[in-house]
Amino acid sequence: MSVENLKCKECGETYELGANFACERCFGPLEVAYDFSGLDAAEVKRRIQAGSQGIWRYVDFLPFTGPPRDPLEPGLTPLVKADRLAERLGLDAELWIKNDAANPTHSFKDRVVAVAVAKARELGFETVACASTGNLANAVAAHAAAAGLESYVLVPANLEEQKLLATGIYGTNLVGVRGNYDAVNRLCTELAETRPWAFVNVNLRPYYAEGSKTLAYETAEQLGWELPDRVVCPIASGSLFTKVARGFEEWTDLGLISGDQPVFNGAQAVGCSPVATAFAEGWDLCKPQKPETIAKSLAIGDPADGPYALEQARRSGGAIDSVDDDEIRAGIRLLAETTGIFTETAGGVTVGVLAKLAERGAIADGERVVVYITGEGLKTLDAARDSFHMHEIDPDLESFESEFEPQEVAA
Amino acid sequence: MPVTVKIPTQLRAATGGDAEVEVAGATVGEVLDAVFDAHGDLRERITQDGDLRRFVNVYVSGEDIRFQQGLDTAISEGDEVTILPAVAGG
Numbered sequence: 001m002s003v004e005n006l007k008c009k010e011c012g013e014t015y016e017l018g019a020n021f022a023c024e025r026c027f028g029p030l031e032v033a034y035d036f037s038g039l040d041a042a043e044v045k046r047r048i049q050a051g052s053q054g055i056w057r058y059v060d061f062l063p064f065t066g067p068p069r070d071p072l073e074p075g076l077t078p079l080v081k082a083d084r085l086a087e088r089l090g091l092d093a094e095l096w097i098k099n100d101a102a103n104p105t106h107s108f109k110d111r112v113v114a115v116a117v118a119k120a121r122e123l124g125f126e127t128v129a130c131a132s133t134g135n136l137a138n139a140v141a142a143h144a145a146a147a148g149l150e151s152y153v154l155v156p157a158n159l160e161e162q163k164l165l166a167t168g169i170y171g172t173n174l175v176g177v178r179g180n181y182d183a184v185n186r187l188c189t190e191l192a193e194t195r196p197w198a199f200v201n202v203n204l205r206p207y208y209a210e211g212s213k214t215l216a217y218e219t220a221e222q223l224g225w226e227l228p229d230r231v232v233c234p235i236a237s238g239s240l241f242t243k244v245a246r247g248f249e250e251w252t253d254l255g256l257i258s259g260d261q262p263v264f265n266g267a268q269a270v271g272c273s274p275v276a277t278a279f280a281e282g283w284d285l286c287k288p289q290k291p292e293t294i295a296k297s298l299a300i301g302d303p304a305d306g307p308y309a310l311e312q313a314r315r316s317g318g319a320i321d322s323v324d325d326d327e328i329r330a331g332i333r334l335l336a337e338t339t340g341i342f343t344e345t346a347g348g349v350t351v352g353v354l355a356k357l358a359e360r361g362a363i364a365d366g367e368r369v370v371v372y373i374t375g376e377g378l379k380t381l382d383a384a385r386d387s388f389h390m391h392e393i394d395p396d397l398e399s400f401e402s403e404f405e406p407q408e409v410a411a
Numbered sequence: 412m413p414v415t416v417k418i419p420t421q422l423r424a425a426t427g428g429d430a431e432v433e434v435a436g437a438t439v440g441e442v443l444d445a446v447f448d449a450h451g452d453l454r455e456r457i458t459q460d461g462d463l464r465r466f467v468n469v470y471v472s473g474e475d476i477r478f479q480q481g482l483d484t485a486i487s488e489g490d491e492v493t494i495l496p497a498v499a500g501g
Contacts, residue, residue, distance in 0.1 A: 022496030237501020
């Protein structure tokens with residue numbers, strides 16, 4: 001195992017591998033540090049290919065001191081070539097959809113939660129908890145149930161009904177907080193000090209965030225051990241965005257893949273766009289916002305990794321764009337019509353931004369582009385309502401033919 | 412105005428282990444200065460060149476001061492000031 005310690009991203013101070021997330025010296029975020037110097041690229045590659053059919057095949061790059069234990073292993077989700085979508089957008093590019101809705105609880109959050117829950121068990125915790133915009137709630141409740149751990153899931157009380165139902169069913173302690181996500185997050189940060197619990201995205205956040213790197217590893221492996229030229233990725237806290245970049249960098253440094261790092265394009269909803277706004281204004285910091293968008297899974301007004309997401313977009317030559325609620329609905333529809341993949345509002349944001357990039361000519365001919373679809377459309381059904389017409393008829397031929405012109409039957 | 416300031420775990424080494432500090436002040440800035448007067452080590456840990464460091468959040472009775480007047484946010488009778496790391500969530 002290559003994991004070494006926790007290290008402050010701001011001042012470099014190091015800490016032991018415990019349930020700790022903020023630097024005592026400067027309050028900066030702690031991140032897991034590794035020593036990969038003992039790894040041989042060819043041997044690692046063989047180990048990965050002979051590994052499990054999920055994220056534990058990448059255990060060399062995850063923060064464990066022994067084999068991880070989480071029975072609901074996510075990962076190895078489909079990477080789908082999206083030629084019809086490229087054509088609709090007028091792109092002469094190699095366009096891929098990484099469909100991460102194909103995880104145990106139908107979002108990319110299974111990756112981070114599997115890592116956090118396995119780490120919680122390694123550290124001896126019996127209860128896991130989280131602050132969530134919905135997808136994380138589903139994942140924490142499910143992985144805790146599968147592992148036999150107690151769980152507490154705190155969400156904004158006004159969340160989509162589908163996400164509440166898909167959380168409560170696992171037998172968790174579901175807590176609807178009268179406030180927005182940022183208020184729930186503040187409450188959990190305070191609770192983390194008074195309860196002996198593993199809050200996956202608070203005191204276990206350094207480990208949790210590592211799970212997102214597996215999206216980069218899988219992308220590279222599924223592309224035949226090659227890098228994409230560009231990725232389009234949604235931004236809520238900014239953690240996924242920055243960790244996907246880290247995943248590609250780690251494998252490049254180790255020599256598992258080679259070439260230039262991808263351009264990173266971030267996607268936010270106009271109604272909650274602190275990072276896109278800071279990008280457009282040229283700020284290094286995000287000014288917090290009060291979210292007002294149908295993309296509730298991205299509705300984080302005070303993004304913890306906002307400054308790092310800005311740095312990543314800028315240094316990779318990318319950008320961070322935002323789309324409004326109508327563009328989000330159109331994005332959901334466009335992806336469904338051209339790929340057969342029904343995504344939630346966050347995916348609508350990502351596809352909406354992809355369409356925007358195509359329209360302004362940001363994507364060159366022949367580019368290999370990977371679009372990260374992070375969640376499932378059945379969780380945000382309201383966004384699909386009234387987007388199509390259902391033909392209602394009587395059960396007879398005449399009624400059918402009054403709706404649809406008769407056609408000749410071949411002899 | 413007397414006010415209770417809640418100190419997060421990460422900073423308690425600088426307050427001798429205390430989770431709460433009682434001070435007085437009319438604004439958040441004055442309150443924090445009073446806290447720094449009592450516990451000198453705290454100033455450098457949460458501020459830089461007179462401003463809050465970028466991963467420090469301060470709340471007055473649950474409301475983020477960045478939605479109010481920042482360090483000039485007024486303190487009312489019975490308010491509680493909470494300092495928390497900004498690196499959670501998502």
